Amino acid sequence: MSTTADAIRSADAHSAHTYHPLPVVIATADGAWMTDVEGRRYLDMLAGYSALNFGHGNRRLIDAARAQLERVTLTSRAFHHDRFADFCAELAALCGKEMVLPMNTGAEAVETAVKTARKWGYEVKGVPDGHAKIVVAADNFHGRTTTIVSFSTDHEARDHFGPYTPGFEIVPYGDLTALASAVTENTVAVLLEPIQGEAGVLVPPAGYLRGVRELTRERNVLFIADEIQSGLGRTGKTFACEHEGVVPDVYLLGKALGGGVVPVSAVVADRDVLGIFRPGEHGSTFGGNPLACAVALEVIAMLRTGEYQQRATELGEHLHRELNLMVGGGAVTAVRGRGLWAGVDIDPSRGTGREISEKLMELGVLVKDTHGSTIRIAPPLVISKEDLDWGLDQLRSVLGA
Numbered sequence: 243m244s245t246t247a248d249a250i251r252s253a254d255a256h257s258a259h260t261y262h263p264l265p266v267v268i269a270t271a272d273g274a275w276m277t278d279v280e281g282r283r284y285l286d287m288l289a290g291y292s293a294l295n296f297g298h299g300n301r302r303l304i305d306a307a308r309a310q311l312e313r314v315t316l317t318s319r320a321f322h323h324d325r326f327a328d329f330c331a332e333l334a335a336l337c338g339k340e341m342v343l344p345m346n347t348g349a350e351a352v353e354t355a356v357k358t359a360r361k362w363g364y365e366v367k368g369v370p371d372g373h374a375k376i377v378v379a380a381d382n383f384h385g386r387t388t389t390i391v392s393f394s395t396d397h398e399a400r401d402h403f404g405p406y407t408p409g410f411e412i413v414p415y416g417d418l419t420a421l422a423s424a425v426t427e428n429t430v431a432v433l434l435e436p437i438q439g440e441a442g443v444l445v446p447p448a449g450y451l452r453g454v455r456e457l458t459r460e461r462n463v464l465f466i467a468d469e470i471q472s473g474l475g476r477t478g479k480t481f482a483c484e485h486e487g488v489v490p491d492v493y494l495l496g497k498a499l500g501g502g503v504v505p506v507s508a509v510v511a512d513r514d515v516l517g518i519f520r521p522g523e524h525g526s527t528f529g530g531n532p533l534a535c536a537v538a539l540e541v542i543a544m545l546r547t548g549e550y551q552q553r554a555t556e557l558g559e560h561l562h563r564e565l566n567l568m569v570g571g572g573a574v575t576a577v578r579g580r581g582l583w584a585g586v587d588i589d590p591s592r593g594t595g596r597e598i599s600e601k602l603m604e605l606g607v608l609v610k611d612t613h614g615s616t617i618r619i620a621p622p623l624v625i626s627k628e629d630l631d632w633g634l635d636q637l638r639s640v641l642g643a
């Protein structure tokens with residue numbers, strides 16, 4: 243019996259079946275490559291849904307984590323610690339904002355933003371208590387908590403988890419007219435992904451984010467950009483909103499902020515928004531812990547050089563050029579995305595996204611399908627051009643393109 247089969251059987255027996263992983267059991271990883279328990283190597287073209295933008299085992303991040311492990315890892319926010327102020331100041335500066343509220347997971351950052359927007363609505367905008375509305379987009383993915391799935395349009399994510407949290411209006415993504423008519427005097431925020439990742443790397447029509455920015459400013463509504471997956475270098479910019487020259491009121495960050503080492507998320511905004519919180523009104527035992535701050539500080543320092551954004555831009559142009567050559571060849575029906583991030587729609591007659599992913603795995607490339615027939619490509623930004631080309635060769639060979 244193989245080690246792989248044993249590990250999978252045991253995981254199936256003792257873990258809740260909330261995922262359907264590819265039948266590969268990873269033991270180690272380095273850069274853009276992972277090695278399984280039987281010594282086979284795989285190119286990682288998913289990068290932990292962009293949590294691994296800087297690659298596996300990134301030296302700077304591992305060193306930062308190791309140094310902090312030897313000093314202090316957790317204090318709770320009951321006390322100050324010596325990495326906290328730097329983390330908040332550096333992250334605020336990276337975002338061009340004044341304040342940071344650190345949490346751990348992406349979903350917690352989204353939940354925190356919902357609370358922030360509601361409280362801001364009641365205390366600053368003057369919305370009658372209990373009546374705040376937040377406008378969100380259809381096909382969104384913002385996480386898995388009960389409130390967040392309350393405004394999901396994905397049946398798998400939502401069904402049988404009610405009763406649902408009220409206070410959300412859902413409009414089609416990319417439709418400014420629908421957004422404008424959904425905003426009322428009780429609207430406190432518009433919450434959007436600047437590119438919808440889980441939906442299949444959907445880039446909104448040109449001018450959409452700018453239109454959202456103008457509308458929210460005119461109507462005194464917060465624009466909350468969920469940059470948890472699109473942010474921190476993936477699209478070739480620090481924030482995907484930058485592609486339209488747009489600065490939202492609130493950034494939500496997660497995934498790559500923890501460098502693939504620890505979960506770190508944050509809500510980042512100016513004082514007129516995050517200043518509404520008083521002691522006791524929100525918190526997290528692990529939020530802003532010393533280990534998280536030390537790793538995130540290194541992530542921020544790496545982003546400040548612009549080198550990763552540059553790589554994502556250059557390799558992304560190459561990726562999209564190569565993928566676009568496959569469109570119309572029979573197997574690939576559409577390609578979307580920005581930077582080193584692509585959603586590739588496969589003609590369903592060539593197999594499901596899952597089947598394509600399994601065949602790619604056999605050739606040593608790990609990707610993840612989404613929504614039936616879409617393959618998502620998002621390798622670590624540290625991938626070499628040669629490895630990227632090799633991965634694309636495997637895709638061509640699986641698709642017979």
Ligand SMILES: *Cc1c(COP(=O)(O)O)cnc(C)c1O
Pocket residue numbers: 291346347348349350352383384385386435439440468469470471472496497
């Ligand atoms: C992954 C993701 C989240 C949720 O993050 P978790 O850390 O899994 O809770 C929220 N928003 C977007 C856009 C994401 O991609």
